[in-house]
Amino acid sequence: MLPRNPCLANIKAGYLFPEIARRRRAFTAAHGDDGKPENRVISLGVGNTTEPVLPHINQGLINGARRLGTPEGYQGYSDEGFMELRERIAGVFYGGQFGADEIFISDGAKCDIGRLQLLFGAKTPVAVQDPSYPVYVDGSVLIGAAGAWTGKGYGGISYLPCTPENGYFPDLAGLPRDGLCYFCSPNNPTGATATREQLQALVRAALDTGTLIIYDAAYGEYIRDNALPKSIFAIDGARRCAIEVNSFSKTAGFTGVRLGWTVAPKELAYAGGEPINADWNRISGTVFNGASNIAQWGGLAALEPEGLQEIRSLCDFYLGNAALIRSALQGLGVSCVGGDNSPYIWAHFPGRDSWDVFEDILEKCRVVSTPGSGFGPGGESFIRFSAFGRRPDVEEACRRLSRLGGAWSGHNARNDAGGGPETGGLPLFSQYSPRKKYSPAENPI
C-alpha cells in the first residue's frame, strides 16, 4: 500500500475546535443535563456566530435560492466568483483601488489559506504571530513548509511572540528572509488590533526582508476606532508585499453559508518576477470550483446599503457581548485585552496551564472557552473568550463567572494592551481540588 504523507505525522493532536467539542461532549456525558437553565453548558468557545442572518441579507439568500428554480435565473459554476460581486467588493472595501480580477471569491478565509500555501510550496520559511489562528501553522505543516513538533512549536516556523509586554505586536526582527508571514488584525485569538504605525512598520519590514504577508482581515468590520486600519491595503507599499484574505462569516453571519474573498494585487511577484495573481487564478481554477452561488447572491445583498447597515448592526451586537464578557473578567481582576475593536477577549491566567483553566471554567461554570495554548506556544496561560454567543447565554455565562469572584481577591483588572509589565495575581480557581485529567488515549488524533 502507498505510504502516508510524512507531513501528516508532524501534525500533533486534534485540530483545536473538534477537540474542544469532544471535551464538551465528554463533560455533558459525565455530568448529564438536568434541564435546569442554570446548569446548561454555554459556549463562549468557538467563533461560530449565533444570531440569525438579518432580513435584507437573508432575503438575498432566499432570492438566490429561488432563482435557481427558474429557467431564466438558473446559474451553474461561477469559478473565481460573480464579476459583479468582485467589483462590488473592490468598491466597498478597497475604494476601487483594485480591479475585479484582483478579487477572488472564496468559500471562506480558512479554505483559501489552505490553498494559498500551494503558491509557495514546501521550502518557504513561515512566520506567524504567536499566538495565532491554527490553520496558518497546520496548513504549513500539511504542505511540508513546517516540520516536526519540537515541544515548543513546529520546526521551521518562526513564532513571533505577541505578549502583554509588547502590546501584542511582534518584534519584526524575527521575520525570516524571503518567507511568508501570516498576520491577523484584529487578531484572532488575542483581539488586539494593530495601529497604522504598526502596520506601516510591518509593510516596511516585509519589503526589506522579501517577506510576503498573508493578511487575515476577517474581523476588520469590528473596528470602531477610526484610526485603526481595516485592511493592510490602507498602507502604502502593501500592494507589493501582501495578499489579504477576508470573509463574510463574522460580519454577515455567514459562518455556515461559506463566503469570503482573497485580494491578490497584480503588482505582487515572486523572486523570479512571475506574477502571483496569475498563479492564484490558476490554482483557484484548478482545485476550487467557486463559492456557492446562493452565498454569492447573499453577498451581493450584504454589500447594498441596507446590507452594510445590517453588517454594522450585527458587529455592534457582538461587540456588546464582548463588552459584557470583558467587564465580567475585569470585575474579577483578570487581565485581558481585546473585545473593543474585535469579538475576542484574551484573558491571562499567569502561571496556569490553559487546558487546566479551560477544564476549570467548564466544570465550575459550565462555560466552554478556548484554551490559549491551542493557538501556539505563546498562548499558554491564556484563555480566549468569543463574543459570538446569544445575548441571554452571554449574560448567564457572565453571571456564573462573576460568582467565582472569591478566587481572585487581590487581582486587579487591567488592560494588557495598555503596556507595562504584568501585575501578579492569585491562580484562578486555586481553592478547588484537582480535577480529573483526560488521558492521551482519550484524544487519539
Added chain:
Amino acid sequence: MLPRNPCLANIKAGYLFPEIARRRRAFTAAHGDDGKPENRVISLGVGNTTEPVLPHINQGLINGARRLGTPEGYQGYSDEGFMELRERIAGVFYGGQFGADEIFISDGAKCDIGRLQLLFGAKTPVAVQDPSYPVYVDGSVLIGAAGAWTGKGYGGISYLPCTPENGYFPDLAGLPRDGLCYFCSPNNPTGATATREQLQALVRAALDTGTLIIYDAAYGEYIRDNALPKSIFAIDGARRCAIEVNSFSKTAGFTGVRLGWTVAPKELAYAGGEPINADWNRISGTVFNGASNIAQWGGLAALEPEGLQEIRSLCDFYLGNAALIRSALQGLGVSCVGGDNSPYIWAHFPGRDSWDVFEDILEKCRVVSTPGSGFGPGGESFIRFSAFGRRPDVEEACRRLSRLGGAWSGHNARNDAGGGPETGGLPLFSQYSPRKKYSPAENPI
C-alpha cells in the same frame, strides 16, 4: 522576495475550461453577434448544467436560506457536514454499508480531489486513465507528485490509455506499485462506463499492487443499464483500496450550489498501518470548513423520495440530450462512445488535431465543444460533447452539425466501445480552408 512553488512552473497552459471560455470570447469578439438565433454561439462544451433545480429540491434550498433568518433555525459551521446528511447518503447510495463517519460532505468533487492529494504528498506515483478529467493530473502537479511536461504528458504520471481498441478500459499492467490511481466511471470525458467485471479486475489489481483508487463516481446516477455498478463499493474488496468522491452537481443541478461527498472507509490504511479515514477527517477540519449549510439542506431534500425522483428525471432529461447529440454525430458517420449511461459523448476524428476540430466546429457551426487533447495525450483527435445544454440549444446545435454532412460521406457511424479496430474516415471539415491559428502569446498562462 520569496520564490515560486517550483511545481507551478510545471503546469502548462491554462486550465482547459477557462481556455475554452477565452477562445469563445475571442470568437464572439471577432465575429460579433447579429442577434439572429441561427448565428448564436451554443455551448456543448463545459459540463455546466443548465436546467433549473427541480421544485422539491429547490424548496429545500429556499427553506434552508429562510431558516438562517430565524433564531431557532440559524446554524453556523458544519465542519464535516450535517450528521443527518452523512447518514442519509450512507443509506441511499451505499445501502448502509458505511457509517456516517465514513462519509464527508464537501463543496464538490473537484475541491476534495485537490485536498485528497494532501494525504499522500509529493512522492506518490500517480496513474490516471488517459484521457481523464484534468484536476487529477493538475492537482498532482501542484502538490509535486508529478513533474514537468515532457511533450507527451507530465513526468511521474502513468497514463493508462483508454482507446476504442480496448473499449476505453485501460491495461492494468500499467499501474505503478504503491501508488494512487484516479478512476472515473461513467467516465469524463469518454462517457464509457466500466462493467462489473472490469471494476472487479481494477480492485484485484489495486490490492495486488498496493494501489489506492480514488474513484470518481460523479456520474453514477446517469447509469441506466442495471448491470453496471454505480459505485466502486459495489465491488468486494474495494473498502480496502478505494476512496470514492461524488457530487450533487450533475444530478441535482448543483454545479453552482456546491455540494458533494467523499467516502473514506475505516478499513483503509497506509503502508505503515495508519488509518486514512482519521487523516482525512483531520485534513477536512484543517483546510476546509464545510459545505454551505443551505446547500446541505438542499441535499437533504434531494435524498427524500420526491428529490430522488427529481434526480432521476433530471438525469433522464440530459440523457435525452445525449441521445440527440450522439444520433447527430452518428448520422454524420462520426465514431463515438458514451451518451447512453453518461452525459458525455466522445467523438473520434482520426488524424485531426483536437483544437483544430474544436475551432472548426466553433467557426462552422458556432458550437462550443471540448477538445479531447485537453484531457491528456490520449484525447488527441477526439472531441467531447456535453449533454448539459438546454433542449432547444441542443436541437439547434444538432441541426447545424447535421448540415455539415457532406464532409463525412463514406464514414460509417459505429460505437467505439463496441470493440474492434477503428474504421477509417475522411478528415472532418477537410474541404474548408485553414483557419487562423491562435498564437501562444494570446494564451500566456
